[in-house]
Amino acid sequence: MAAALRTLFSTRHMLMLSLALNLSLMLKMIEEKSSPAESLIIMEKLQPKLIAEVSPSESTQQGRFEAPQPHFSAQETGDTPDDEDSIVNLDHGDPTMYENYWQQMGDRTTVVIPGWQFTSYFSVASNLCWFLEPELANEIIRLHGVVGNAITDGRHIVVGTGSSQLYQAALYAYTSSGASEPVTVVSAAPYYSSYPTATDCVKSSLFRWGGDARVYDGKGPYIELVTSPNNPDGFVRDSVVNRSGGILIHDLAYYWPHYTPITSPANHELTLFTVSKTTGHAGSRIGWALVKDPLIAKKMVKYIEVSTIGVSKDSQVRAAKVLKVVSDGCEGAGGSDKVECLFRYSHSQMTRRWMQLREAVKESGVFSLPEFSPRHCNFLEQSFGSLPAFAWLKCEDGIEDCESFLRRFKIVTRGGRHFGVGPSYVRVSMLDRDRTFNLFVRRLSKIHR
Amino acid sequence: MAAALRTLFSTRHMLMLSLALNLSLMLKMIEEKSSPAESLIIMEKLQPKLIAEVSPSESTQQGRFEAPQPHFSAQETGDTPDDEDSIVNLDHGDPTMYENYWQQMGDRTTVVIPGWQFTSYFSVASNLCWFLEPELANEIIRLHGVVGNAITDGRHIVVGTGSSQLYQAALYAYTSSGASEPVTVVSAAPYYSSYPTATDCVKSSLFRWGGDARVYDGKGPYIELVTSPNNPDGFVRDSVVNRSGGILIHDLAYYWPHYTPITSPANHELTLFTVSKTTGHAGSRIGWALVKDPLIAKKMVKYIEVSTIGVSKDSQVRAAKVLKVVSDGCEGAGGSDKVECLFRYSHSQMTRRWMQLREAVKESGVFSLPEFSPRHCNFLEQSFGSLPAFAWLKCEDGIEDCESFLRRFKIVTRGGRHFGVGPSYVRVSMLDRDRTFNLFVRRLSKIHR
Numbered sequence: 001m002a003a004a005l006r007t008l009f010s011t012r013h014m015l016m017l018s019l020a021l022n023l024s025l026m027l028k029m030i031e032e033k034s035s036p037a038e039s040l041i042i043m044e045k046l047q048p049k050l051i052a053e054v055s056p057s058e059s060t061q062q063g064r065f066e067a068p069q070p071h072f073s074a075q076e077t078g079d080t081p082d083d084e085d086s087i088v089n090l091d092h093g094d095p096t097m098y099e100n101y102w103q104q105m106g107d108r109t110t111v112v113i114p115g116w117q118f119t120s121y122f123s124v125a126s127n128l129c130w131f132l133e134p135e136l137a138n139e140i141i142r143l144h145g146v147v148g149n150a151i152t153d154g155r156h157i158v159v160g161t162g163s164s165q166l167y168q169a170a171l172y173a174y175t176s177s178g179a180s181e182p183v184t185v186v187s188a189a190p191y192y193s194s195y196p197t198a199t200d201c202v203k204s205s206l207f208r209w210g211g212d213a214r215v216y217d218g219k220g221p222y223i224e225l226v227t228s229p230n231n232p233d234g235f236v237r238d239s240v241v242n243r244s245g246g247i248l249i250h251d252l253a254y255y256w257p258h259y260t261p262i263t264s265p266a267n268h269e270l271t272l273f274t275v276s277k278t279t280g281h282a283g284s285r286i287g288w289a290l291v292k293d294p295l296i297a298k299k300m301v302k303y304i305e306v307s308t309i310g311v312s313k314d315s316q317v318r319a320a321k322v323l324k325v326v327s328d329g330c331e332g333a334g335g336s337d338k339v340e341c342l343f344r345y346s347h348s349q350m351t352r353r354w355m356q357l358r359e360a361v362k363e364s365g366v367f368s369l370p371e372f373s374p375r376h377c378n379f380l381e382q383s384f385g386s387l388p389a390f391a392w393l394k395c396e397d398g399i400e401d402c403e404s405f406l407r408r409f410k411i412v413t414r415g416g417r418h419f420g421v422g423p424s425y426v427r428v429s430m431l432d433r434d435r436t437f438n439l440f441v442r443r444l445s446k447i448h449r
Numbered sequence: 450m451a452a453a454l455r456t457l458f459s460t461r462h463m464l465m466l467s468l469a470l471n472l473s474l475m476l477k478m479i480e481e482k483s484s485p486a487e488s489l490i491i492m493e494k495l496q497p498k499l500i501a502e503v504s505p506s507e508s509t510q511q512g513r514f515e516a517p518q519p520h521f522s523a524q525e526t527g528d529t530p531d532d533e534d535s536i537v538n539l540d541h542g543d544p545t546m547y548e549n550y551w552q553q554m555g556d557r558t559t560v561v562i563p564g565w566q567f568t569s570y571f572s573v574a575s576n577l578c579w580f581l582e583p584e585l586a587n588e589i590i591r592l593h594g595v596v597g598n599a600i601t602d603g604r605h606i607v608v609g610t611g612s613s614q615l616y617q618a619a620l621y622a623y624t625s626s627g628a629s630e631p632v633t634v635v636s637a638a639p640y641y642s643s644y645p646t647a648t649d650c651v652k653s654s655l656f657r658w659g660g661d662a663r664v665y666d667g668k669g670p671y672i673e674l675v676t677s678p679n680n681p682d683g684f685v686r687d688s689v690v691n692r693s694g695g696i697l698i699h700d701l702a703y704y705w706p707h708y709t710p711i712t713s714p715a716n717h718e719l720t721l722f723t724v725s726k727t728t729g730h731a732g733s734r735i736g737w738a739l740v741k742d743p744l745i746a747k748k749m750v751k752y753i754e755v756s757t758i759g760v761s762k763d764s765q766v767r768a769a770k771v772l773k774v775v776s777d778g779c780e781g782a783g784g785s786d787k788v789e790c791l792f793r794y795s796h797s798q799m800t801r802r803w804m805q806l807r808e809a810v811k812e813s814g815v816f817s818l819p820e821f822s823p824r825h826c827n828f829l830e831q832s833f834g835s836l837p838a839f840a841w842l843k844c845e846d847g848i849e850d851c852e853s854f855l856r857r858f859k860i861v862t863r864g865g866r867h868f869g870v871g872p873s874y875v876r877v878s879m880l881d882r883d884r885t886f887n888l889f890v891r892r893l894s895k896i897h898r
Contacts, residue, residue: 094569102565109564113767115774116551118732120543121725161610161734161757168756172651194755201755202621203654276570283567283762285610306643306650307617308610312761313732318562325564 088440089412090429093231093389097431098280101345109325111318118313128294129301131310132159139323140273140288146327147343147379149255150266150273155290156297159311160304163253163274163287167198167225168307170270170289173299174223174247175206183247184210184218187225188240189420190232190392192251193427195225196420212420213240227251229260232419232427233370234388236260253277258346260386261377270296275319277389279326279342280431284315347380350387353430353437357391360445367444368394391428397449402426409443537889538861539878542680542838546880547729550794558774560767567762577743578750580759581608588772589722589737595776596792596828598704599715599722604739605746608760609753612702612723612736616647616674617756619719619738622748623672623696624655632696633659633667636674637689638869639681639841641700642876644674645869661869662689676700678709681868681876682819683837685709702726707795709835710826719745724768726838728775728791729880733764796829799836802879802886806840809894816893817843840877846898851875858892 102109123133137157144150160166175183185199189212199209210216213224224246228237231254239248250268254260256278271290276282291297304310330341339345361367370392372385393413395402401423403415416425430437551558572582586606593599609615624632634648638661648658659665662673673695677686680703688697699717703709705727720739725731740746753759779790788794810816819841821834842862844851850872852864865874879886 092570094571096568099565099568102563102568105564107563111562111763113560113562114551114556115554115558115771116548119545119548119551119729121541121731122543161761164755165757168651176651197755201752202617202625202651202656205652205654207651280568282570283759285757285759285761303650306613306646307756308614308734310732310734312610312734312764314560314763314767315761318763322564 085410086439087410087412088436088443090432090436090440091412091414093277093429093431095276095280095282095389095431096433097349097437098346099433101342102280105325105340109318109322111321113314113317121310123310123313123316128156128297129158131301131304131313132157133313133316133320136286136288136316136320136323139320139327142327143278143323144265144290146331147257147262148265149257149262149379150252150271150290152290155292156294158289158291158297158300158304159316160287160289160300161308161311162276162285163251163272163289164194164198165304165307165311166272166287166289166300167195167249167251169300169303170249170272170296171199171204171207171223172303173296174249175204176299178206179221181220182206182208184208184216184220184222185225186210186213186216186222186241187227188213188237190230190416190425191225191420192227192231193414193418216241221245221247223247223249225249225251227253229254229386229388232390232414232425233392234260234372234386234390235370236386254389257343257377257379258350258387259389261375261384262379263375263377269293275322279319279322281319281322284318285312286315286319344380347384347387350430351384354387356437356441357430357444360441361393363445364447366395366397366399366447366449368396387430389429389431391430393426393428395424395426400424409447411440411443534859535888536859536861537885537892539881539885539889540861540863542726542878542880544725544729544731544838544880545882546798546886547795548882550791551729554774554789558767558771560770562763562766570759572759572762572765577605577746578607580750580753580762581606582762582765582769585735585737585765585769585772588769588776591776592727592772593714593739595780596706596711597714598706598711598828599701599720599739601739604741605743607738607740607746607749607753608765609736609738609749610757610760611725611734612700612721612738613643613647614753614756614760615721615736615738615749616644616698616700618749618752619698619721619745620648620653620656620672621752622745623698625748627655628670630669631655631657633657633665633669633671634674635659635662635665635671635690636676637662637686639679639865639874640674640869641676641680642863642867665690670694670696672696672698674698674700676702678703678835678837681839681863681874682841683709683821683835683839684819685835703838706792706826706828707799707836708838710824710833711828712824712826718742724771728768728771730768730771733767734761735764735768792828796833796836799879800833803836805886805890806879806893809890810842812894813896815844815846815848815896815898817845836879838878838880840879842875842877844873844875849873858896860889860892 121131123131136159140157141152144152158166158169160169171185182205185195185207187195191212196209199207207223210218210222216222222241224239224241226237226239226248228250229235230237239246248269250266250271252266252271253274254277255262255266269292272287273290274287275284276287289300291300326342330343358369361369374383374385376383393402395405399405401415403413403423403426406413406426413426413428416422419425419427428440570580572580585608589606590601593601607615607618609618620634631654634644634656636644640661645658648656656672659667659671665671671690673688673690675686675688675697677699678684679686688695697718699715699720701715701720702723703726704711704715718741721736722739723736724733725736738749740749775791779792807818810818823832823834825832842851844854848854850864852862852872852875855862855875862875862877865871868874868876877889
């Protein structure tokens with residue numbers, strides 16, 4: 001009998017049957033024993049992906065990966081009750097909006113790191129960037145290829161602890177050969193508020209912050225930072241200092257199709273990107289630079305060696321996995337209905353948020369926002385105006401200090417002076433969780449003079 | 450019949466039976482189908498801990514957590530055949546020696562990070578060190594309590610991307626109030642070779658490297674770095690500049706019982722530690738500072754905010770888990786036979802390695818090593834002389850350039866000049882993998898004049 005059975009069922013078949021029996025028994029136990037909340041937890045342990053599809057997260061009203069409708073009802077905004085004492089803090093660009101997407105993606109980007117891994121400082125000791133994990137390098141190249149937002153051929157990849165570290169590494173690389181005077185670093189106002197602080201932090205004799213690039217008329221060597229789309233105002237930019245011999249650093253943290261149309265692959269000397277604004281994993285602190293000149297790349301590596309002896313390998317392998325899943329989900333997505341593609345999903349989110357914000361601004365009558373002309377996005381295969389990660393809000397009606405004005409309504413933003421312009425502007429993060437964002441637009445819409 | 454069975458077996462019992470069936474079937478499949486290598490892989494997936502116990506790693510000859518015998522036979526050293534063309538690189542302090550221990554610990558320190566975690570820059574926004582994961586803070590405090598090597602009461606913990614970043618954060622914190630002259634930074638020679646480079650990297654106007662603390666006679670404000678036990682020579686140190694008003698930074702990276710007797714808990718203004726040298730996880734880039742003055746701690750946090758906007762949370766949770774497992778394994782270990790305790794295990798390894806090295810030096814006759822008097826270790830409850838993470842080797846017999854001399858035998862070390870002393874000294878890492886270390890001592894023992 002046993003022998004006969006063995007001819008009918010291989011061990012493998014028996015195993016499949018047995019596994020099926022497990023699952024049915026487990027599900028039965030859940031039914032028998034558990035409260036709904038308990039069964040959710042048990043099921044999550046069993047099948048994280050399945051749960052992600054039905055988990056009651058902040059925006060489940062939209063269903064899984066259904067592109068959110070750009071039209072929203074008063075009811076929807078009203079879903080988040082406004083506790084008037086709560087502080088709505090949108091000062092930082094904390095990209096917690098993405099948490100929801102990754103929850104829905106379940107265990108696809110879960111990483112498991114065994115305890116014995118990464119006892120070495122080195123990834124590949126003989127590589128130019130010896131602390132760069134090869135799998136991260138591969139996924140960076142692949143993702144740029146999928147999206148078409150940067151040329152990676154003939155570039156050296158330097159990984160950094162966020163793009164902040166790479167910014168300083170680039171300053172060091174371009175100035176460490178040692179001129180007699182510090183090299184002036186400029187950027188057109190409004191510029192990213194961290195540039196002045198990061199540049200002048202330890203009062204380097206190699207470089208110093210020079211302020212607004214539009215008014216720069218120095219004769220010596222200079223470095224111009226070009227952030228495009230720009231933080232804080234979202235506009236696409238080119239260099240503005242019209243002089244030969246200037247060094248350009250391109251910060252393209254926001255040159256991704258959820259924020260702005262991808263019109264051509266970037267092709268610069270030195271370009272910075274960051275995981276924080278690409279996939280939302282700000283806590284991992286991973287950025288990368290694409291660098292043409294190997295000598296500059298080597299000096300950047302030297303800076304990172306001296307300042308932090310490399311970059312967390314745990315975060316590198318995690319970033320590699322996340323970028324891989326993004327590429328897998330977006331490869332060939334373009335204009336198609338591959339709604340799991342991060343960029344399509346987030347693009348819809350941003351479209352909805354910007355419409356909510358513009359409606360709130362209209363309802364209030366006290367503020368204004370920049371307008372963006374539609375351009376064709378080669379990746380999404382559609383035309384749209386930019387949907388920046390920050391709103392560059394202006395107080396009208398003679399309100400001089402917009403940051404203080406909004407604080408009266410317990411809305412915390414970053415005032416224009418930090419960005420080299422007047423206090424009638426504030427920068428507001430558009431990437432916070434739904435709850436916070438909804439509170440913000442609701443409160444904003446009720447502000448009248 | 451079915452009803453009768455149901456009274457005999459609950460669903461839970463059926464599940465247990467079914468799971469047992471799975472396991473037996475899987476093991477059968479492994480037997481039937483797999484080559485030994487395949488079954489190792491499959492088994493590893495099933496039971497990582499079990500595999501770790503039997504995996505053929507570099508030093509399995511010692512068995513799991515059997516304290517290695519300090520006496521070794523010629524046979525044992527001979528286990529590693531010397532390919533005379535291979536380069537033995539012991540320039541860096543790459544702590545790959547620990548890989549073997551963590552392999553043997555199996556899955557106890559495996560971390561699983563879901564894809565939706567860490568989309569925020571913040572750990573606890575209201576904390577002084579807002580990017581410090583609370584579980585890491587708890588495990589740091591606990592481990593210092595278990596080992597008794599530092600007082601944590603009344604200290605602020607600042608986490609850094611390795612202690613290199615914390616060193617720079619400390620320089621910034623003590624000097625950013627802005628004197629007219631850069632503050633001089635000194636350390637008694639031989640000092641850690643990275644200090645001069647890290648201090649003068651971007652030619653700060655806040656601080657500058659001043660060299661050997663023993664010859665410092667400046668009148669202005671100064672910072673003295675006290676590394677104890679010292680890198681490169683392993684000696685326990687106190688400050689040497691005998692002047693009031695000096696600021697002390699204590700780098701206690703090696704003040705752990707595998708390297709040196711723990712004689713009392715450190716009680717300083719600002720103390721640096723690093724996971725790299727405590728548990729060997731150098732690739733995670735996690736260090737921490739214990740800081741008395743909250744204003745200094747706040748400025749260090751500011752520096753890390755500006756330079757890298759915090760520290761990898763992936764690596765922080767991993768470090769927290771590793772430190773927890775170390776505390777669990779070492780709590781109350783002291784002089785007992787709790788051989789799984791990392792410090793006991795590594796202390797035995799270091800004892801063996803130092804004996805091997807001293808025998809090789811004796812056999813060669815060309816070199817000398819520092820001697821360390823035994824002191825009582827409160828943690829291990831025994832007396833021993835220091836077992837430094839680096840050997841500070843001196844070439845005798847009129848060999849002037851020890852680094853070049855050793856390169857002739859394809860041994861790469863770091864010459865004395867990097868540490869502020871003469872070229873007759875070299876620093877050699879004692880923390881590399883068994884294979885490399887064995888090659889090193891074997892080759893060294895054969896060098897004669």
